[in-house]
Amino acid sequence: PTLAEIRAITSTAFRRHPCLAEAVQQAVKGDKDMVCIAPTGSGKTLTFWMPLLFRKDGVQIVVTPLNLLGTQNVKELASYGIRACDIAEGRYRAITVNGGGFEKLWKNDAFTSRLISIIWDEAHCISTWSEFREEYKDAYRLRYLLPRTPFYLASATFDYDIKRDVFNTL
Template structure:
């Protein structure tokens, strides 16, 4: 990526690769939070899924990763085509930024992917970026509240990382509750 990572970034990547705990990342804007989403791909063959509330962030991530030589596709309502999902299922991408609406769409293509054992065996981790939106945007984007169902769908060996630059204690407690996370299995870095 052309950037030397900080120790905290390496610790997060290590925790995600270890896979025995969910991970909390709270660092300020511009500190390099996004880099840790993708660092595991440098150490392990697989797929990283990042749930992002803003389609522009997903597009920016996919563009940056492609320039760095990592195959990426951003999935939003405008790119959720059968062809793109077939390519994801065929493991043609290592990085998949996706909107909450698409990953939680009932009977949607992502739901089918999450039930596909071959696909799931390739997942390194799932990142929920801007997790403060979980409580702040629940009326604007109700699918954000549904992300807690992922803990029931995902195998326990796939960690979930929650990330935010603006996370109050109340919002963190609420997010952990809504996502059905367990405090004893949550590593804060």
């Protein structure tokens, strides 16, 4: 889509004017990893959802450092008629996956072809929280499981050293 189309469709669907339409244009293209460094309140989160408007069967996986952020995202999407779930919220007591679980899901071309990107919200946490959140040290595994799925790193505080550490981790 053109930048004008992205702005028009987003304004209609989300009732907000997008400021980072170029990021969305790249995300919809889906051929490169992306980094979005922008201040709090500038619309980074909106860029997570905008590609869903252009890939009707598309799926976004969003990794957030706090349960509260995940819950807020799910509620916001619901207000726009987009179904989402926050697994960590605990509302779902059963999640069904065929035998082999998530590993089969990651190897299922029908599913992985629908992935728009894996979004790392507050991506600086991959570096700054990895000492006490061990799972951040293992984040690179997703790259091996989903080699064709772009990563989208979003942060307001992504200085050179943190960015380099995150790139090395992923």
